[in-house]
Amino acid sequence: MSVVEHSASELLELLARGDASSVEITQAYLDRIATDDKQIGAFLHVDPDAALKQAADVDRRRKAGKQIGKLAGLPVAVKDVLCDSDTLTTCASQMLKSFRAPYNSTVVAKLKAADAVLIGRTNMDEFAMGGSTENSSFQLTRNPWDRDRVPGGSSGGAAACVAAGMAPLSVGTDTGGSIRQPAGLCGVVGMKPTYGRVSRFGLVAFASSLDQVGPLSRSTKDAALLLETLAGHDPQDATSLDTEVPRYTASIDQPLEGLRLGIVREHFAEGLDKEVEAAVREAIKVYESLGATVKEISLPHSKYAVATYYVIAPSEASSNLARYDGVHYGHRTDRAALLEELAAERKQLEAAGDQAALDALDSSLVRMYRKSRSEGFGSEVKRRIMLGAYALSAGYYDAYYLKALKVRRLIRQDFDAAFEEVDLIAGPVTAQPAFKIGEMADDPLAMYLVDLYTVSANLAGLPGISIPCGFSKSGLPIGLQLQARPLAEETLFRGARMFEQATDWHQRRPGADSRAKKH
Amino acid sequence: MAITRADVEKVSLLARLQLSETEIETLTVELGKIVAYVDQLSEVDTDGVAPMAHAVEVSNVFASDEVKTSLPREQALANAPSHNPRGYLVPPVLGG
Numbered sequence: 001m002s003v004v005e006h007s008a009s010e011l012l013e014l015l016a017r018g019d020a021s022s023v024e025i026t027q028a029y030l031d032r033i034a035t036d037d038k039q040i041g042a043f044l045h046v047d048p049d050a051a052l053k054q055a056a057d058v059d060r061r062r063k064a065g066k067q068i069g070k071l072a073g074l075p076v077a078v079k080d081v082l083c084d085s086d087t088l089t090t091c092a093s094q095m096l097k098s099f100r101a102p103y104n105s106t107v108v109a110k111l112k113a114a115d116a117v118l119i120g121r122t123n124m125d126e127f128a129m130g131g132s133t134e135n136s137s138f139q140l141t142r143n144p145w146d147r148d149r150v151p152g153g154s155s156g157g158a159a160a161c162v163a164a165g166m167a168p169l170s171v172g173t174d175t176g177g178s179i180r181q182p183a184g185l186c187g188v189v190g191m192k193p194t195y196g197r198v199s200r201f202g203l204v205a206f207a208s209s210l211d212q213v214g215p216l217s218r219s220t221k222d223a224a225l226l227l228e229t230l231a232g233h234d235p236q237d238a239t240s241l242d243t244e245v246p247r248y249t250a251s252i253d254q255p256l257e258g259l260r261l262g263i264v265r266e267h268f269a270e271g272l273d274k275e276v277e278a279a280v281r282e283a284i285k286v287y288e289s290l291g292a293t294v295k296e297i298s299l300p301h302s303k304y305a306v307a308t309y310y311v312i313a314p315s316e317a318s319s320n321l322a323r324y325d326g327v328h329y330g331h332r333t334d335r336a337a338l339l340e341e342l343a344a345e346r347k348q349l350e351a352a353g354d355q356a357a358l359d360a361l362d363s364s365l366v367r368m369y370r371k372s373r374s375e376g377f378g379s380e381v382k383r384r385i386m387l388g389a390y391a392l393s394a395g396y397y398d399a400y401y402l403k404a405l406k407v408r409r410l411i412r413q414d415f416d417a418a419f420e421e422v423d424l425i426a427g428p429v430t431a432q433p434a435f436k437i438g439e440m441a442d443d444p445l446a447m448y449l450v451d452l453y454t455v456s457a458n459l460a461g462l463p464g465i466s467i468p469c470g471f472s473k474s475g476l477p478i479g480l481q482l483q484a485r486p487l488a489e490e491t492l493f494r495g496a497r498m499f500e501q502a503t504d505w506h507q508r509r510p511g512a513d514s515r516a517k518k519h
Numbered sequence: 520m521a522i523t524r525a526d527v528e529k530v531s532l533l534a535r536l537q538l539s540e541t542e543i544e545t546l547t548v549e550l551g552k553i554v555a556y557v558d559q560l561s562e563v564d565t566d567g568v569a570p571m572a573h574a575v576e577v578s579n580v581f582a583s584d585e586v587k588t589s590l591p592r593e594q595a596l597a598n599a600p601s602h603n604p605r606g607y608l609v610p611p612v613l614g615g
Contacts, residue, residue: 102594195574209573238580239573307557318534325535327607329598335610364610370537382536386546387553389534390526403560405570410563412571445552461574486575 003028004165005509008074008222009249011168015062015073022055022062022073026117029075033120033166041141042151042161044080045087046120051075054117061115069115070229076111077170079158080121081128082213083202084108087118091204092136093126095330095376105202106234107171107213114229119167122157126378127321128178128206130154131450132440135380140437143186144510145476149434152182158216159186163477163510169226170216175206176309177429177454179214180466184429184479187468187508189496190216191223194486195461196241198227199234207316208239210309210458219506220467220496224248227489246490255498256491259292262422266302267453273432279470279478280428286502287426295422299414302456304407309455310448311391311404318388321381326372333371342367383444412460419485424495426482428453429466433476453481463489467496468505477508522551 003025006014014020030048037043058073083089083101090096104112111118125135133141133156141156143149144164151160155172159182162170172179174192183190191214198213205211215226228249233242263284268277288294326332342364349358362370377385391400418425430450440447457464462483469480480499484492500506527547531538538546592605601608 099598102590102597196577235582238582239575239577241575241577301563304560304563307560310553311557311560322535326600327609330600332600335601338610363612365612366535367537368610369535370532373535374537377536379542382538382542383546383549385534385536386527386530387550390522390530390550390554393530393533399561400557402570403563403565404557405572406565406568407560407563409568409571410565412574444549445556448553459574 004032006168007219008168008217008225009219011074012071022058022117023052025073026051026055026075026119029119029167032164036164037166039142039147040144040160040164040166041139042122042157042164042166043077043120044090044092044123044138044157047087050086051117051119058115058117069113071111071225072115074116074169075119075167076116076226077120077122077158077161077167078108078111078118079124079155079170079172081124081173081204082107082171083204084118087121089204090138091127092124092138093376093378093381094137095324097331099329101202103202106199106236107230108202110230111171120161122155122161122170124157125154126381127204127317128154128173128175129317129380129384131177131181131447132435133157133182134437134441135378137378142437143434145187146434146474148436149476150185150437152185152434154178155190155216156182159183159188159190162186162188162216162218165509168218169222171213171226171230172216173203173211173213174458175210175212176313176451176458179216180429180454180464180479180481181450183216183466184481185434185477187477187505188216188218189220189223189465189467189506190214191227191465191492192457192463193227193231193489194241194463195458196239197231197463197487197489199232199237199240201234201236205320207313208320209316210313212458220465220493220500221249221252223465224252224493241487243487248490248493251490252493252497254494255290256423256494259287259290259424259495259498260422261287261292261294262297262418262425263294264302264425264427265296265298267427271431272428275472276428276430276432276478280426280480283469283480283499284426286499290498290502297418297422297425299411299418299456301407301410301414305411305456305459306449306452308404308407308411308459309451310387311400312408312459314384314388315391315401316388318385318392321385324373324376325369326376331372331376333368333375338368338371339364380444408459411456415456415460415462415485423491424482424484426480429479429481433472433478457483461486463487463492465492465496467500468508469499469503470505471508522547522554
């Protein structure tokens with residue numbers, strides 16, 4: 001068995017026993033990246049020499065009997081949205097194409113302290129806005145199961161690299177489903193913790209009240225291992241929760257006795273693909289065979305979740321992305337061309353004697369902001385900034401943003417009531433398996449509706465996980481989503497692990513056929 | 520409420536974006552559709568419901584009042600597209 005077929009937990013055992021070195025393991029992943037990533041496009045940046053140097057350093061310290069970290073010698077891929085002062089942090093945007101962060105995000109600092117080998121930076125939708133990774137301004141990422149299809153997004157590279165055996169663990173971010181949805185579409189495990197579980201310090205902000213960092217992996221045990229490394233209070237993030245982090249890996253193998261599993265009536269409405277529905281219903285039967293009681297519940301406000309999300313997330317984004325002004329960092333438009341353009345406009349307006357337009361003409365500073373931002377941002381980012389600026393603008397704030405915040409509370413209250421009766425909620429991650437590249441390119445609203453089953457967890461702040469639960473007839477992975485009450489990650493992992501131990505969906509790999517398929 | 524071309528032009532200035540003719544046209548249609556979709560929120564009865572700004576409501580998180588070192592000027596300026604040793608450089612603000 002090749003090294004790259006192992007789970008992270010197995011690799012740590014090999015390392016501990018001395019059966020493999022970190023250099024060997026890292027090299028095996030780098031080899032896989034070298035042969036396969038030209039087709040998949042999961043990574044934006046890989047520095048083999050730096051990775052091998054980190055690996056050699058861990059091997060040396062292990063050999064010398066020195067103290068080593070929890071993930072010592074294990075390769076981990078990081079989404080290109082978490083600041084790392086040793087490399088670029090681009091957010092897959094032209095705006096930040098040469099941005100080098102002056103400090104590490106807490107998550108990257110924790111990975112380094114755990115002696116992980118940071119193997120590469122993964123592709124994503126620009127500024128994490130999107131559900132297919134097609135919004136990356138640098139490259140496409142292809143689904144390892146079918147290279148004509150998207151890997152999901154925005155953490156598409158993070159999911160694809162794990163599915164394709166190019167990294168055993170990867171770190172993603174989830175604002176409306178951006179970990180769980182690509183994990184579902186790529187047939188891997190992806191988990192979004194409770195809001196505030198993992199520090200957002202040094203995470204380039206998209207929607208600050210929704211963003212959360214989480215793990216992607218091949219097994220729930222690996223996800224638990226990575227989360228317990230990353231989670232915890234951070235004084236540098238005022239929203240991070242000051243609560244103890246359980247050792248998830250210590251309890252994960254204990255099945256949940258008397259598990260009460262909730263099935264949401266509204267999840268099985270119109271629009272759900274038949275094959276996805278069948279796989280999810282089959283998964284629920286597996287739980288019943290394991291002794292779980294299944295109870296149908298209702299989340300009456302869940303039908304408003306996407307609308308609520310697409311007011312709140314763009315509003316916060318328009319505010320967060322105001323920082324890209326072409327002054328402090330990021331792209332700036334060419335000065336000479338800018339001044340020339342303004343002079344020409346002024347001349348034209350003067351000739352026409354249009355005093356009103358002359359008075360309204362941008363100053364050179366305002367035009368510099370506008371041109372820099374328009375050149376640096378891609379179309380989806382602009383669309384969301386516009387939507388957010390509109391929703392927050394005078395006269396509309398109450399009707400949109402404030403209204404959405406109130407509906408958000410109702411959505412959360414539905415969950416609170418449901419969790420009085422059940423321990424976990426099970427359902428689909430997406431309504432369809434992975435769609436074709438380009439299929440949704442001309443319909444932003446249809447793309448937003450892909451988030452139907454995932455956005456609620458972000459609005460309510462709940463932890464959620466996507467685990468493999470089947471395949472379509474055409475061989476595309478299908479994910480099962482489990483959700484738990486806030487801070488109940490332990491229950492979530494134990495519940496997910498029960499299913500994983502009873503099935504072998506998570507052991508399937510994209511076949512040699514699809515690996516050999518050329519594009 | 521329908522979104523007009525004038526709305527898009529006004530918001531593009533607020534958002535400090537410069538949009539091309541094509542972008543203005545496309546965004547007028549697209550934003551119109553999205554806003555029509557989110558308008559369904561108006562049918563929800565939210566009387567007496569307090570807005571929820573954060574998923575886990577923690578309030579009044581204060582940092583201790585200690586003097587700490589901040590990012591050195593050189594590092595803060597390192598990513599700037601245009602700067603001198605003291606600060607950021609911008610196009611003329613007055614009389615421009």
